[in-house]
Amino acid sequence: MSHRTPVGLIIACAAALLTVAACTSDRTDAEQSSRPTHSSDPGSAKITTAPSATRPAAQKPPTLDGGETLAGRQNVTSGSASIPFGKGKKSDALIVAVNCQGAGKIKVAVQPVHASFPLDCVAGKVNTTYNEMAIKGVERGGVVSVQAPSGVRWSMTIGRGAPAQEE
Secondary structure, eight states: OOOOOHHHHHHHHHHTTTTOSEEEOOSOGGGOOOEEEEEETTEEEEEEEEEOSSOOOTTSOOOOOTTOEEEEEEEEEESOEEEEEOOOOTTOEEEEEEEEESSEEEEEEEETTTEEEEEEEBTTBOEEEEEEEESTTTTSOEEEEEEOOTTOEEEEEEEEEOOOOOO
């Protein structure tokens, strides 16, 4: 995986100081984002949220990093939808990457691991979030569900890959 700018990492760590166990830098500089790490006994989830510096179209699902494999994809969608994904290797993390554009907030829920996260979407700007979940149960197949207002356009890529190393 590539490296992120230290500035984005510092900002993310400061913003999430109360809940973050560690931060890593491994997305591209163009994404100008951070990846805080939330740790718990059964595993960890890493969440990245940042407006895109290159403004990719919300119609294009996010791309995965090298070494990550595709498990599911949803092209541009308005409103709510669910995307199934198949089983993976026990050692792999589950990756859920979402692009959104339009005024509103979407909620993304991952079953069967009972994980969810919100994403604030803005009119005229594509926001991207990249979540890596390395928690017990992500090796099973499941469904990623998105609840979104009709005015928000979003796309999604679901992948699998080796968990990022904590610093």
